[in-house]
Amino acid sequence: MKNPVMTASGTFGYGVEFADFVNLEDIGGVIVKGTTLLPREGNDYPRMVETASGMLNCVGLQNKGVDYFCEHIYPEIKDIRTNMIVNVSGSSPEDYAECAARVNELANIPAIELNISCPNVKQGGMAFGVTTExxxxxVKAVREVYKKPLIVKLSPNVTSIADIALAVQDAGADAVSLINTLMGMVIDIEKRKPVLSIATGGMSGPAVKPVAVRCVWQVAKAVxxxxxxxxxxxxxxDAIEFLLAGASAIEIGTANFIxxxxTVKVANGINEWLDQHGCKSVSEIVGQLNA
Amino acid sequence: MKKYVKDLTVKTVEYPHELYVLLKLTDTEPLPESFPGQFVEVKVEGSPQTFLRRPISINYVDRENNELWLLIKKVGEGTHQLAQLKVGDTLNLVFPLGNGFSPVRKQGEKVLLVGGGVGVAPLLDYGKYLKEHGAQPVFLLGARSKSDLLEQNLFKAVAPVYVTTEDGSEGEKGFVTQHTLLNKEKFDRISVCGPKPMMVSVARYAKATNTPCEVSLENMMACGLGACLCCVEKTVKGNVCVCKDGPVFDINDLTWEV
Structure with a gap:
């Protein structure tokens, strides 16, 4: 990786949507929109509500399915010279594995991020990510068919995120990414109704950062x-807080909307900070917390 | 069309109505190319409750004076904060976004532009474009009352303006779809921007008279770039992003009951 900054799935499209604003090759990695075996229409509108220092979404993994991705989107992104990583989701271990197997065939996709933590789908998603079993x-099902680096994205909506991280490490994950969104809810008091179409949604943005830093710190100590x-x-x-807490790399999500x-500003800012503190590389500060 | 993030400077601030502010923005270099019906995403400073950018339609682009106009209705905290801007302040924009209204389809075509409330804003830029490119625009603008009609002189300088008000204080009394103009004249096509009930009733009129019709939607947005998939509208092709695939849609592509 040329730098530790990647983009979070679902916040950066397939990268090309942002090509007018950043040179994609200046980003350490792009994690593209969540992909499932079959096409998904996602949840009804409204899917988004703003909250203090953040937002909630309940998009529900809208995507055109892995075959469409392989045939139509992959050719558009395969020559972008950075780590183009596919976020894979599903509703059973079998379809996670089938989807991962198809992505395994794509030469220029160096890794996948397995999403076992989406709070916005009824079947699968977070249901898998909230128990160690x-x-x-x-992860076991995918590991059997997926031969390249396997990152597993974890949910914060659990009692012990370190226990889940240990379970996916034992099942063959090469890395973990965290946190996915925190499950939340916003109510329209005049209508006495939830604002989002499925009542709840995943909260993101700076409001969740201290929760995320705590989770990274706990998991990094455990795995x-x-x-x-x-x-x-x-x-x-913000990124340096995560590195000090034990993250080797970071993803930027909701901030892309603002x-x-x-992404490039954060990557440059990390380098400036390292220079100011006499550090030669990111690895010198990963987990270097005085606690 | 290439998109930009830019700090523009507030050149003038006007208050055409107690609920509206008109910001005329400029830059030291020529403003980027844009098309009528496209929009901008504005960053709101100094409002802790306003986290996301606010999508605002382009009201008018004055190339001669290098000005981009935003006509903003004060709805929530973010837009109220925008109304506090002063001459010389800077405003950060991501723009131009979305697809605009249809380009001229044939010389001399008669295009009815129907607007209501703050929805009149993008029609000014579109009307001027149509006139300059050989079409014949006609405006039909609706409001609650005479005092709620905005930029009337500017519209009149571009093309004929017909008005309805709910209280009858200006033009014909009633809603835009009740205007007698619609019984007298036939249009080649219609473009609409306004409250959804108004757009639905104009779409009904268009269907009944077999007139092509496009509407500009304003679903709640986050990114404005087609990345987050939050602002989706159900269409005959499934859920699509209003920000990227719209905000202007042909009514035949929507699943509205008209």
Missing amino acids: GAAAV DIPVVGLGGIMTAH DPAV
């Missing part, structure tokens, strides 16, 4: 595999 079952940190990162300062050029 469920998480391990999906031996690399940790990718995300959740509310808006600035290089500043479509934020």
